Amino acid sequence: MWANLALSPLHVAAGTSVGNGALLGLTRLVSLKLAELRITDGDCAGIAALTRLTELDLRNSRVGDAGVQGLSRLTSLQCLDLTWTQASSPPALSSLTKLNMDNCKVGGEVALRVLRSTRFPKLHAVHMSMVQVDETGRELLNAICSDSASTLDSFMLPSASISTVRFIGRAVALRSLDLTGVKITDSSWGTLAMLVSLQELELRGTNASNEVIKSLQDLVQLQRLSLRQTRINDGALPLLQSLQGGLTSLDLSDNDIQGEPALQQAWGNLQLLESLQLLKTKVTDAGAHSLKQLGASLRELHIGSTDLSNACFLRACEKLQILHLDGCRKLTAPVFQSGVRHLQELQALTVSDCPFISKAAVLEVQKDLPLRYMSCDDEVLFSAKKTEPIWKSGAALTDRLQELAPYDERCRYSTDELLSARYSEFVPQLESSGPLAAVLRELELVSTQ
Structure with a gap:
């Protein structure tokens, strides 16, 4: 009876007891989600018998290398999630198109055996955040980028154990790359220049400096860039303005940015910028004044600076739909209101840690604007949406x-x-x-x- 059931997908709720016997009859199953269950290596024998599986989720289970390598019988498997497991390597499967191994220790003897026996020519997405990688693990990453050079579209590798990104240069088809927290100790930042298809780049919390931006000059498809909490300063602004791509989203938060160098230059190719984040910066009134040059395109602005006391620049940002002011400790209520009232397309307004702007001052601008949401210091003052x-x-x-x-x-x-x-x-x-x-x-x- 079980063999005739076409269950697809099967999502087993956390806490459910699953044994080999419960799965053996489900031979037509193509998607199996066993996240947060007490699945062990012994249970993988039953899973490996489900040869039609194309998707398998083993997140937060007790599966280790013995069980995972037993899954090599699943030659139709495309999507595999091993997040928070004890696996140190993916199984020897060349059919994989998506692999998640977040919070795993990647490398060792098992990874070496897989490296010697298997290629990964079809991978489109690889997520390995917070991984610990040894030398063999780095060889595995290199092989993945090489084998899937023409198919790999998304690579998420936020990890403090990564000290080089040289291997990433092989993945020339990459469109999305996340290197959050990576600390590069060699000269491999220049490798980014080889990623000609890149559209999204996340460098948050890395040791990227102004020099790294030079590697991005010719990435004509780059649209979203985060340099939050890096080592850049005002010297990065002219470099950003000369990027050949058409950035629509830029995050420069938590950096030593005043913004004043931009006064002497147009924002160049940043005229397409729709979202800009300048939280925890040192943007001065003069630096903020230069944002007027982005008034025609800017839809979303997050700005926070203890040196900002003037909001006149907002008058030129007439297309803004979302505005977040955080930590503008010199900004007064009258100045705030004068600037915000010109934003006739503003839909969401949040004010945090601005001691001279009271809740009453924030509420007062509501009658002049088409706002759907307002908050002050994490207290919601107005919302046009229902609660459920x-x-x-x-x-x-x-x-x-x-x-x-x-x-x-x-x-x-x-x-x-x-x-x-x-x-x-x-x-x-x-x-x-x-x-x-x-x-x-x-x-x-x-x-x-």
């Missing part, structure tokens, strides 16, 4: 939160916690390029009417 959101897919939310938790601690919230939260209170306070905000946009979170 509709999620298109709760399961999809769970999957994405698990995937992105290593990058944003807010992703560690349970699905239920987020389902009960008010979207309008939660999302606008997030960084626009933050992982959790991206998840919520991706799932098209909407409210009841």
Whole structure:
């Protein structure tokens, strides 16, 4: 009877007991999700018998190398998630198109055996955040980039154990690269110049300096760039302005940026910029004045500087839809109101840690603007949305939160916690390029009417 069932996919809830006997009859299964279950190496024998599987999720299980290598019988398997397992290598499967090994120790003898026996020519996405990598692990990463040079589209490798990115230059088809927290100890930053298809680059928390930006000059498809909490300073601004690509999103937060060099130069190819983040910077009034040059394109601005006392620049940013002021401790209420009232397309306004701007001052601008959301110091003052959101897919939310938790601690919230939260209170306070905000946009979170 079981053999005739066409169950696809099968998502087993956490806490459920699953043994080999429960799976053996499901021979037509193509998608199996066993995240957060007590799956062990012994259970993998039953899983390996499901030869039609194309997707397998073993996140947060007790599976190790013995069980994972036994999955090499699944020659149709395309998507494999080994996040938070004890596996040190993917199985010897050339069919894989998506591999997640976040929070794993990659390398060792098992990885070496896989390297000698297997190629990975079909990988489109590899996620290895927070991994610990030894020399063999680096060889594995090199092989992945080489084998999948023409197919690898997304590579997430936030890891403090990565000291070179030279191997990434082989993956010339890459469109999205995340190197959060990587500390490069050689001259391999220049390798980024080889990634001619790159559209999104995340360098948050790395030791990237102004020189790294020179490697990006000819990446004509680059649209989104994060240099948050790096080693750049005002010397990076002329380099950013000369990029050949058409940046639409730029994050320079948590850097020694005043913005004044931009006064003497046009923002050049940054005229397409729609989202700009300048939180925890030292942007001066003169530096902020230069933002007027972006007024025609800018839709989202996050700015925070203890040196900012003038908001006149906002008058030129008439297309702004989202504005976040954080830590502008010299900005007064009258100056704030004078600048904000010109933003006739503004939909979301958040003010945090600005001691001279009271809740009453924030509320006062509501009558002049088409706002749908307002908050001051994390207190929601106005929201046009209802309290109960509709999620298109709760399961999809769970999957994405698990995937992105290593990058944003807010992703560690349970699905239920987020389902009960008010979207309008939660999302606008997030960084626009933050992982959790991206998840919520991706799932098209909407409210009841």
